[in-house]
Amino acid sequence: MSLITPISKENKDFFEKVYFVVSKIPWGRVSTYGAIAQFLGTKKSARMVGWALNASHIRIDVPAHRVVNRIGLLSGKNHFSSNNEMEIKLKEEGIDVKNDKVVDFDNLFWNPNIELTFET
DNA sequence: GTTTTGACGGCGG
């Protein structure tokens, strides 16, 4: 079996893939659109990741609040029901946020390309 | 079927 199986039957389309990866972000960690896009093989499609998450509001199992942009900025906070819901959720996980930015982002960054390995 | 949009990222100025 391959070590990494980013695409399985439950991840048939791009959106599904995004949801899958995002759902794997550990509690208390954050990831980025670009990293997820790269993991999915389309590094240049970071914007699509955001778009996918935009449609993920129906999926409660997708922790979209753990996805920020490359510098740790909460670029998607405006898409949550409450204006600072994203920040609140992050803080509930022990992630400190200041000025719409994740403090110590480098340390909290979870890179699926490296850390998302799961045994099949 | 074509144009616009967008929760990004890289590169140049």
Added chain:
DNA sequence: TCCGCCGCCAAAA
């Protein structure tokens, strides 16, 4: 270092 323009590409209009 900071700011702005440009490329990407799937979905919505």
